[in-house]
Amino acid sequence: MQQIIRSTLLACGWAAASLCALAQQPYPGAPITLIVPFAAGSGTDAVARMLGQRLAERLQQPVLVDNKPGANAQIAAQIVAKARPDGYTLFMTTNTSHSANPALYRQLKYDPIKDFTPVARVGELPFALVVHPSVPAQSLAELIDHARANPGKLSYATPNSTSLVALESIKRIADLDIVGIPYKSSPQAMTDLVSGQVQVYVVDLGSGRSMLASDKLRTLGITTARPSALLPGVPPIGLTVKGFDLTSWNGIFGPAGMPPAVVSRLHTELQAVLADPSTQDKLAQIGFQVWPSKSPEEFARYVADQLTHWRRLIEQAGIRPE
Incomplete structure (x- = not known):
């Protein structure tokens, strides 16, 4: 027993010494893990991998993307919230975990404000309303008419909060009877x-x-209030469903309590990455629009405002928290 205790104390001592040595090194002195709450192949995953590669080049340390999908981003959020706040575990997430979930669930095992350190807003990822070609609708107005004529016969996929709130809002405003099917990931829903x-x-x-x-889908509208150059000729949903305007934002957080110097370094490097025209062009090719925050403090204010905004959207859509 004494030998076991002695071995345990030695192991703890080595671990503590290693942590102290790491803390004394200029940041970063080791690889960084960038946790993504959605599956590989999702839009957020694509953005995270591209930014992670560019950030690694500037920091001279690997940035490893780690996908932790499930529970509408709750699993990943809990992992990051409990991580050591040393800047080596970061969270590339969206409005799902930090704006919508507090209004979608009665009980969360994380607090989107208290448990995280905002580092930088990255941009926004537009969404589009699409249908299978078997649906006889060439416009959103025709889709609404078809759904009203066939109550309960259409189903829709909801792998994230934006998909859920968007379609529940349309259902509520247009008074439709269509069935929601929850999915774990966007690629599975698309399949x-x-x-x-x-x-x-x-x-x-x-x-x-x-x-x-492709001709495998038909695009009927985009969720933003203004047209998008990425989808020329596709009208905003708000032109048919009055007052509809929904934008999905992306940003990077760390656990609560990160050193201000580390937060400042990460924000500065991310600003440089996002200001690079080649990065902007590559992100645009996957449908992402760069919109960086000017400071971590500005991003923190934005997150707080979006928390209120999404709660109002969810209440207006008539969605009851689980």
């Missing part, structure tokens, strides 16, 4: 839409843009 297992989906351009350009 089932293409095969016709679900007929309607609000998809992010990052994971769905290639399919949007």
Whole structure:
């Protein structure tokens, strides 16, 4: 027993010494893990991998993307919230974990404000309303008419909060009877839409843009209030469903309590990455629009404002928290 205790104390001592040595090194002195709350192939994953590569080049340390999908981003959020706040575990997430979930769930095992350190807003990922070609609708107005004539016969995929809130809002405003099907990931939802297992989906351009350009889907509208150059000729949903305007934002956080110097360094490097025209062009190719925060403090204020905004959207959509 004494030998076990002695071995345990020695191991703890080595671990503590290693942590102290790491803390004394200029940041970063080791690889960084960038946790993504959605599956590989999702829009957020694509953005994270591209930014992670560019950030690694500037920091001279690997940035490893780690996908932790599930529970509408709650699993990943809990992992990051409990991580050591040393700057070596970061969170590339969206409005799902930090704006919508507090209004979608009665009990969360993390607090979107208290448990995280805002580092930088990165940009926004437009979403588009698409249908399977078997649906006889060439416009959103025709889709609404078809759904009203066939109550309960259409289903829609909801792998994230934006898809859920968008379609629940349309349902509520247009008084439709269509059935929501929850999904764990965007790629799985897209696969089932293409095969016709679900007929309607609000998809992010990052994971769905290639399919949007094919004849396997029909695009009827975009969620933002203004037209998008990424989808020329596709009208905003708000032109048919009055007052509709929904934008999905992306940003990077760390656990609460990160050293201010580390936060400042990360924000500065991310600003440089996002200001690079080649990075902007590559992100635009996957449907992502760069919109960086000017400071971590500005991003923190934005997150707080979006928390209120999404709560109002969810209440207006008539969505009851689980």
